[in-house]
Amino acid sequence: MEYKAYTSFDPDFLWGAATASFQVEGAVEEDGKGLSVIDVMPKNPAITDFSVAVDHYHHIEEDVALMAELGLKVYRFSIAWTRIFPNGNGEVNQAGVDFYNRLIDALIKHQIEPLVTIYHFDYPQSLVEQYGGWISRESIEDYRAYAEFLFKTYGDRVKYWLTINEQDHVVRIPSRLGLTGEDHYEQLRLGYQANHHMCVATALTIKTFHELGMEGKIGPAVSYSMVHPASSHPDDILASKDAMLIKHNYLMDLHCYGEYSYSFQRYLEERNFTPAIEEGDLELMKQYPPTMLGVNYYFSEAVRAFPATEEFPIGYQKKSLLPEAEAGVFEVVKNENLAATDWGWEIDPVGLRLTLRELYDRYKLPMIITENGIGAYDKLEEGDMIRDDYRISYLREHIKQVKLAINDGVPMLGYCAWSFMDLVSGRNGMEKRYGFVYINREDFDFKDMRRIKKDSFHWYQKVIASNGEDL
Numbered sequence: 001m002e003y004k005a006y007t008s009f010d011p012d013f014l015w016g017a018a019t020a021s022f023q024v025e026g027a028v029e030e031d032g033k034g035l036s037v038i039d040v041m042p043k044n045p046a047i048t049d050f051s052v053a054v055d056h057y058h059h060i061e062e063d064v065a066l067m068a069e070l071g072l073k074v075y076r077f078s079i080a081w082t083r084i085f086p087n088g089n090g091e092v093n094q095a096g097v098d099f100y101n102r103l104i105d106a107l108i109k110h111q112i113e114p115l116v117t118i119y120h121f122d123y124p125q126s127l128v129e130q131y132g133g134w135i136s137r138e139s140i141e142d143y144r145a146y147a148e149f150l151f152k153t154y155g156d157r158v159k160y161w162l163t164i165n166e167q168d169h170v171v172r173i174p175s176r177l178g179l180t181g182e183d184h185y186e187q188l189r190l191g192y193q194a195n196h197h198m199c200v201a202t203a204l205t206i207k208t209f210h211e212l213g214m215e216g217k218i219g220p221a222v223s224y225s226m227v228h229p230a231s232s233h234p235d236d237i238l239a240s241k242d243a244m245l246i247k248h249n250y251l252m253d254l255h256c257y258g259e260y261s262y263s264f265q266r267y268l269e270e271r272n273f274t275p276a277i278e279e280g281d282l283e284l285m286k287q288y289p290p291t292m293l294g295v296n297y298y299f300s301e302a303v304r305a306f307p308a309t310e311e312f313p314i315g316y317q318k319k320s321l322l323p324e325a326e327a328g329v330f331e332v333v334k335n336e337n338l339a340a341t342d343w344g345w346e347i348d349p350v351g352l353r354l355t356l357r358e359l360y361d362r363y364k365l366p367m368i369i370t371e372n373g374i375g376a377y378d379k380l381e382e383g384d385m386i387r388d389d390y391r392i393s394y395l396r397e398h399i400k401q402v403k404l405a406i407n408d409g410v411p412m413l414g415y416c417a418w419s420f421m422d423l424v425s426g427r428n429g430m431e432k433r434y435g436f437v438y439i440n441r442e443d444f445d446f447k448d449m450r451r452i453k454k455d456s457f458h459w460y461q462k463v464i465a466s467n468g469e470d471l
C-alpha cells in the first residue's frame with residue numbers, strides 16, 4: 001500500500017546492533033566459565049572454532065566506546081549461561097557475574113540501553129550430561145532459575161529481555177541440543193519434545209518476570225520470514241501456507257496462544273512427533289505470553305508444492321539443518337525476482353515489511369528487529385579502508401521497509417543490525433563478516449585483533465544521528 005503522507009521514526013526509536021556471546025567473547029575457559037554445547041561440538045577443520053572469537057571478553061571498554069561513537073541507542077548481546085552457572089545449575093561463578101556487570105555499566109554510562117538475550121545457542125554441556133538437556137523436563141526449572149538470577153542481578157539496569165534465540169533452529173540442529181548418534185527422524189522427534197519444554201520454560205520465566213515486578217519487556221527472538229509461493233498456482237500457495245506453519249507459526253502459536261494449531265497437530269500426529277504434554281502446560285503458556293517480540297530477518301524463501309511419490313513418501317525430508325524440502329508439503333526453490341548473497345540467501349527487503357505485517361496481524365505484539373544484516377567477504381584495503389557499499393545498500397533498503405511497516409501501523413520499538421562488529425559466523429567462520437567494525441583476524445591467523453571502522457560504520461552513524469532520515 002502507498003500513502004499520501006508518511007510519518008518518521010519515533011524520537012525514542014531504538015537504533016541498535018547485536019552480537020551473541022559465543023560468537024564474540026572468546027575466553028571460553030577463562031575465569032571459571034563452564035563448557036557449552038558450542039565448546040564441545042565437533043570441530044570443522046576448514047574454519048575457526050569459537051574459542052577465541054573476536055576476544056570481546058578482553059576488549060569490552062574499547063568495544064563499548066566504539067558503540068558510543070557509532071551512536072547506538074541499544075546494544076543487543078547475550079549472556080553466556082556457563083559464565084554465570086558453569087554447570088548450568090548449582091554454584092554461581094562470581095567472575096562471570098562481574099563481567100556482565102562491567103559490560104552493562106559501561107553501556108549505561110554511554111546511555112546505551114542493554115537488550116539482553118538470556119540464551120543464544122550456548123546451552124550448558126553439563127545439563128546435557130546431567131539429564132539430557134532440553135529433551136528432559138528437568139531442563140525447564142534450570143532455565144527459569146537461571147533467568148530469575150539474571151533478573152535479580154541485572155534487572156535494575158536492564159529493561160529489555162529476550163528469552164531464547166531462534167528456538168526453531170535449536171530444535172533442528174542436533175549439536176545445539178547436545179544430541180549425538182540418533183537418526184534424523186529420531187532427532188526431529190526429540191527436537192519437538194525439546195521445543196515443548198522450551199515453550200514451557202519461556203512461559204514460566206515470563207511468569208517469574210511478572211511476579212518479581214520487573215519493569216520493561218520480555219519475549220523470544222524469533223527467526224521469522226515470509227515463505228512466498230513460487231507461482232500463483234493454488235498448490236504452490238497451499239505449500240507456502242504449510243511451510244509458514246511448519247517453519248514459523250507453529251512456534252509463535254505456542255508462545256502467544258499456548259496452542260498447537262489444529263493443522264500442526266495433524267502434522268505432528270502423522271509423523272509420530274507429538275511431544276509429551278503435561279496438564280497445565282498449555283494453560284501456562286496462554287497465561288504468560290511474551291510482551292514483545294524480537295525478530296531476526298535475513299532473507300525470504302519461495303516454495304512450490306512437492307507431491308509425495310513412491311520414491312519420496314510423505315514426510316521424506318531432505319536432510320538439512322533447516323527444512324528445505326518435505327515430501328507431501330513443500331520444496332524451497334530459487335526466487336527469480338531476487339538477488340542473493342554470496343551464501344545464496346535471497347535479499348528481500350519488502351519481505352521484511354511483509355514479515356512484520358504478518359507477525360503483527362497474527363500476534364499483536366510490539367516488535368524490535370533483533371537481527372538483520374548481510375554476510376560478506378569484506379576486504380581490508382590500504383589505509384584501513386573497508387568499502388562495504390553492499391552492506392550499506394542492504395541495510396538501507398531494509399530500514400526503509402521497517403519505516404513503511406511503521407506507516408502500515410505496526411508498532412516497532414527499534415532495529416538492531418547484525419552485527420555490531422565482525423564475529424565468528426554460525427557456520428562459516430571468519431570469512432563471512434557482518435559487522436560495522438572490522439576485526440583484524442582470519443580463520444587461522446589471529447593477527448592483532450585491531451578494531452577498524454568500515455564505511456558502513458560512518459553511514460550508520462549518520463542514520464542514527466538523523467533518526468533514520470538520512471539513509
Ligand code: BGP
Pocket residue numbers: 020023165166169223296371375418424425426427428432
Ligand atoms: C542467526 C543467529 C546468529 C547469526 C546469524 C547469521 O541464525 O541467531 O547467531 O549467526 O543467524 O548466521 P550465519 O552466521 O550462519 O551467517
